[in-house]
Amino acid sequence: xxxxxxxGLLALIxxxxxxxxxxxxxxxxxDQTRLPTYEDLAGQITIHNVRNCRYTSSDExxxxxxxxxxxxxxxxxxxxxIAPFDDTPAVxxxxxxxxxxxxxQIVSSVEIRKEADEEYSAxxxxxxxxxxxxxxxxxxxxxxxxxNQYKSDVYLYRTTATPEQSQQLLIDVLQRANKLAVKPEFYxxxxxxxxxxxxxxxxxxxxxxxSYNYKVLLPGYSxxxxxxxxxxxxxxxxxxxxxxxxxxxxxxxxxxxxxxSAKIRRR
Numbered sequence: 397x398x399x400x401x402x403x404g405l406l407a408l409i410x411x412x413x414x415x416x417x418x419x420x421x422x423x424x425x426x427d428q429t430r431l432p433t434y435e436d437l438a439g440q441i442t443i444h445n446v447r448n449c450r451y452t453s454s455d456e457x458x459x460x461x462x463x464x465x466x467x468x469x470x471x472x473x474x475x476x477x478i479a480p481f482d483d484t485p486a487v488x489x490x491x492x493x494x495x496x497x498x499x500x501q502i503v504s505s506v507e508i509r510k511e512a513d514e515e516y517s518a519x520x521x522x523x524x525x526x527x528x529x530x531x532x533x534x535x536x537x538x539x540x541x542x543x544n545q546y547k548s549d550v551y552l553y554r555t556t557a558t559p560e561q562s563q564q565l566l567i568d569v570l571q572r573a574n575k576l577a578v579k580p581e582f583y584x585x586x587x588x589x590x591x592x593x594x595x596x597x598x599x600x601x602x603x604x605x606x607s608y609n610y611k612v613l614l615p616g617y618s619x620x621x622x623x624x625x626x627x628x629x630x631x632x633x634x635x636x637x638x639x640x641x642x643x644x645x646x647x648x649x650x651x652x653x654x655x656x657s658a659k660i661r662r663r
Contacts, residue, residue, distance in 0.1 A: 416524045418580035425510040426459050431577045432532035434570040439468045443570065446502070448534040454545040470497040474562040476553045476628065477503070478619050479542040486616040487518070489542065490591045493535055493552070494566050501535035501657040504569045506590040508583045521585030528583040530573040536656045543647040551641040552660065553619060553628045561601065568597045591615035598627075 420431065430445040443464045451457040473495035480488040491505045508516055509529035520526065531538070543550045557565065572593070581588065595606045606612070611621035619641075623634045632640075646660040653659055 416582070418524075418527050418582045420527070420577070420580045422509075422527075423512045425512055425514065427457065428507075428509050428529055428531070429459075430461055432530060432570075432573050433577050434574060436468070436567070441466055441468050441570075443502070443532055446532050446534060447537055449537045449541070451537075451540055451545050454541065464502065466496055466500075468563050468567070469559075471495070471563045471566055472497055472559045474555050474557045474565055475501075476555055476619065476622060477539070477550065478553075478615070479546075479548040479550045480616045482548060484616075486614040488591075488616040488618065489548075490594055490615050490618055491538065492565070492569065492594060493538075494562060495657075499655075499658055502566075503531075503533045503535050503538040504566075504573075505531040505533060505538055506593045507531055518585050521583055521589075524582040524584075526583040528576060528581045528588055530569070530576060532570075532573060536651070539643070539647050539660070540651055543644045544651060550643055550647065551619060551638060552643045553622070553637070553641050554661075555622075555627055556629065557627075564601050565597055568600050572597070586613065589615075591618055 427447065427449055430447075432443060432445045432447075434444065435442045441464075445461045446464045448460045448462060449457045450460070471494055475493040475495065477491040477493055478488050479490075480486075489505070489507075491503055493501045493503045495501055507529050508521065508526035510516070510526070514526075516526075539550060539552075542548045583589065586592075591612055592608075595608065595612055598606050606621075606625065609621070611617035619628070619638065620634055622628050623630065623637065629637060640663050643660045643663075646662070650656050650659040
């Protein structure tokens with residue numbers, strides 16, 4: 397009888413969650429009020445609502461946005477960022493940083509879209525309690541928040557993507573951001589999160605390039621998996637590469653430096 401009651405309760409929970417509808421019109425946290433969108437006019441890219449927060453703490457900041465214009469051919473590289481959770485290093489937040497010919501970087505960070513005074517819970521993320529958001533942000537903003545405010549370890553890996561592959565990947569990311577601006581989706585801790593979306597983007601360009609396994613479902617291992625697949629530099633052992641790729645000291649040292657992105661890559 398108890399087993400039936402438990403299954404009945406779970407059925408009610410999942411039925412209730414399935415009836416929920418994702419929305420873009422809520423009272424959002426100040427740093428997530430605007431959704432990014434983009435336009436492509438014959439290779440001239442304009443990204444609207446690039447976030448550029450300046451932080452005094454993880455929950456005290458000045459929110460700014462700007463529009464970014466560049467030629468698609470200026471995109472030369474893509475780097476993989478991973479920030480493991482301090483208390484559960486098998487879990488991590490993963491991001492992509494696209495490098496332009498002039499040295500600028502544009503970061504894509506797939507996140508829950510928090511309402512005002514809302515906090516992340518992995519458990520709630522299974523039950524359609526958060527909308528999904530693509531934050532397109534200034535690299536100083538995104539890395540500073542993880543490294544200097546949350547005090548998480550942050551690793552920055554150069555990928556083996558060619559300029560053409562990096563350009564295609566960025567367009568795939570921006571097209572998804574455009575879709576979410578008109579058709580919101582729910583975040584899901586297991587199936588629709590930061591890492592699974594990166595995997596989808598890679599597989600959109602190269603079908604079945606990345607398989608779903610425990611190193612995707614536990615993204616704290618995703619950097620090791622990317623290394624095994626040849627998506628990262630394999631000229632040195634992975635443990636050595638990981639040690640070299642931690643950027644916290646540089647991110648703190650050069651937090652206010654105008655050449656922030658270049659200097660955190662000088663290792």
